Amino acid sequence: MAGVDQHYNEQPSTLLSEKAIEHIPSLSKAVPIVETQPPPAIETQPKPLSPAMVEEIYPQSYRGFLEWLANPVNLVEGKWSRDICLPTGPMSPEIMVISALPERNDSGEHQLFNDLNQKLLSKMLAAIGCKSTQTYLASIAVTKPVDGTIEKDLWPQFKARMNHHIQLVEPKQIILLGDLAAKMFFGQDLLTARQKKQNINHFSSKTDAIVTFHPRILIERPQFKAEAWKDLQMLTRISGS
Template sequence: MGADLNIDWQTAAASAIDWWREAGVDTLVDEAPRNWLAAVEPAKAAPRPGAAPAAVAEIAPLPNTLAAFEAWRLGPDAPEAAWPGTPIAAQGDPTGDVMILIDLPEREDTDSGVLMSGAVGRLFDRMLAAIGRDRASVYLAPVCATRPVAGRISPEIEDRLNEIARHHVMLVQPKRLLLLGNAPSRALLGTDAARARGSLHGINLSGRKEAAGANDVVTQAVASFHPRFLLERPAAKAEAWKDLQMLIGTPNKSGSDT
């Protein structure tokens, strides 16, 4: 009793070769010696004869009026247009003297359609009331109009969103700008809120980096903590209160009811 030794080796070999060919193997050996440990550069596809070089997609200029910009911000050309979820527009009064920039909508905002909902929104409303304001008297806008799945702005899109946020502020031209959280602070001031807070920052809305000219519009920006952060670290509310006092141009007072 044993294995059947009557094997057609030619047929078996041909069958094996056919299997490897179907698997994508078309060369068994190479005539020249090869260093199998050397790095291999990916092969570059040769251009087809007569084929035109691939065109680089150009980014259209941002709308130069606030009404057109707000419509574009929710339209198919916005960076977040293909993301899941619904974009949320800026809210409040763009003709007022205070603009508030946040990073992105909260989870609850997607259902309500209102920026700063839930517990974060309730604290935000108390912060506004502490300086004699409400939502109707300020202009509230997000850097990112649609909440990312990960709940944070990815580095790959941050530069583009920062450019859009700066353009948004330029169109509104507020007298005072409140930057709540790191993303708005990085977009307008180039640094995190913890480093930027504690002083007024002049922003030349003409887009020029040199000293403002006679016809340039300059807004005063204040960086502070996002209410989301204050809910996690209530001890920081005292510092946030100082920032709010600076925003409205009154001397710091101890204590607040936020």
């Protein structure tokens, strides 16, 4: 019943006509037109480079590089552990053996290879006529992460550093051990990479290389020893040993 006593117009009219607006206090006053301004431009800061994108400058002498490598402040893996495992061996060796990571011995200390694996590795090298005095041992990372893996976005940085390392050492041939080392250097898993002799390009030079099983795997699965022997036969046998 509300509004039945109010006057109304029987003729149709436009609700927003000037007369109609005059009866609506909130619309009877002119509404100023405000020009909208475009939002201010937001200055975008460049994204910080990931560790893999940062180009490092390494010492150009072997002694200087080894001293640099011994300081965890310089190393991306320095946050994993301060227990650094440095490479060892002569310059211009017959064979440079590279594993992805050092190992922990029974005391929990880092070694390039524990005693058992080192003994088997020496036998493998002796089979192609290479003595321990002709062998240089190194790992791509000089400390070991808790989970035993290296994040993939760090692989280019580790590879670049090892290429510099190889250039300084100047080995005649290289043996890469294990699946992780194969993937980092050749983008292939162990079983694929070991099917042929590889080349490691380090700046202006390249060195013959093979990929084979880590001694740890051969101890756990002796049936692979025959396959490892086939891999070693791809290398040039060391003469005069």
